[in-house]
Amino acid sequence: MIQSAEVQAAKNRAAKLSIFSNSILIIMKLTVGIMMQSVSVISEAVHSGLDLIAALIAWFSIRESGKPADDEHHFGHGKIENVAGTIEAILIFGAAFYIIWEAAHKLRAGKFEIESLGWGAAVMAVSALANYLVSRHLLTVAIKTDSVALEADALHLRTDVYTSVGVLGGLVAIKLTGIALLDPIVAIVVALMIIKAAWDLTKTAFFHVLDVKLPDDEEALIHGVMASYKDKFIEYHKLRTRKSGHVRHIDMHLVVPKLMTVEAGHTLAHLISAEIEKKLSYSHILVHIEPCPGGCDACTVECPKINDQSQSAS
Numbered sequence: 001m002i003q004s005a006e007v008q009a010a011k012n013r014a015a016k017l018s019i020f021s022n023s024i025l026i027i028m029k030l031t032v033g034i035m036m037q038s039v040s041v042i043s044e045a046v047h048s049g050l051d052l053i054a055a056l057i058a059w060f061s062i063r064e065s066g067k068p069a070d071d072e073h074h075f076g077h078g079k080i081e082n083v084a085g086t087i088e089a090i091l092i093f094g095a096a097f098y099i100i101w102e103a104a105h106k107l108r109a110g111k112f113e114i115e116s117l118g119w120g121a122a123v124m125a126v127s128a129l130a131n132y133l134v135s136r137h138l139l140t141v142a143i144k145t146d147s148v149a150l151e152a153d154a155l156h157l158r159t160d161v162y163t164s165v166g167v168l169g170g171l172v173a174i175k176l177t178g179i180a181l182l183d184p185i186v187a188i189v190v191a192l193m194i195i196k197a198a199w200d201l202t203k204t205a206f207f208h209v210l211d212v213k214l215p216d217d218e219e220a221l222i223h224g225v226m227a228s229y230k231d232k233f234i235e236y237h238k239l240r241t242r243k244s245g246h247v248r249h250i251d252m253h254l255v256v257p258k259l260m261t262v263e264a265g266h267t268l269a270h271l272i273s274a275e276i277e278k279k280l281s282y283s284h285i286l287v288h289i290e291p292c293p294g295g296c297d298a299c300t301v302e303c304p305k306i307n308d309q310s311q312s313a314s
Helices: 005-036 039-065 079-109 117-145 148-177 182-209 216-228 262-279 304-313
Strands: 235-244 247-256 283-291
Touching: 005 039, 005 117, 005 148, 039 079, 039 117, 039 148, 039 182, 079 148, 079 182, 117 148, 148 182, 216 235, 216 262, 247 262, 262 283
Parallel strands: 247 283
Antiparallel strands: 235 247
């Protein structure tokens, strides 16, 4: 279930692009924010700093998750991407609460002087555009490679687009109205948006660490494959699914006719597994074969309940 070298290279390139873009944006935002004495712009610099840490974590987790299974990790290293996404979510929560604290401090102090609004607006516009382009690329690679870490990084950067636009709007409003009080208020609104993004990221990354089942639409694909083979077995049950990094783990019990040979049962399980993997790439599928307990008036190798009780007695 290890991804090809080309796929791993694409994931690494995307992660490094995120590191590079965030490094540039931090320098720009921090310089302009300090020059303006704007808490909303500085809050965006803090957010980009967290983005950089998250990008570094994503890059590291992608590199480690690509390693094959070993004696200590029989199921591979895929879950490190889920752990990385969870750490990113925690960092985002921390950044949001820091921004709220700084904005509240500025409101209490009553100091709202804002300078060089043009520079602030310019850096927010550049930030929004850069993060939009990078996040779109990351999300495209994440979908193609089924990378939780890249998806988390992409969602993280996408929130930066919205928050940068929000800060830009606040700076424009200050320019038009002259009300500098809007600066810490916009910072708090930005922080609330960041908290929402952190929660969405938590649902994406952390819950898979707890081995939640695959999404309903993916399980529906599995049921669809089973329906296409319904004339080959009696029934199936105990379907269990989970995800570790990019690898889906699927197992089930398959009840087959009592007289079916081991070879035929193995072949059937292989066909079903191959069909599921066509629908859901990077799936590790385990099918446990069980013989029908019998009890019918007749028993045939073909069975599926004696061919649906001889087509309902014709």
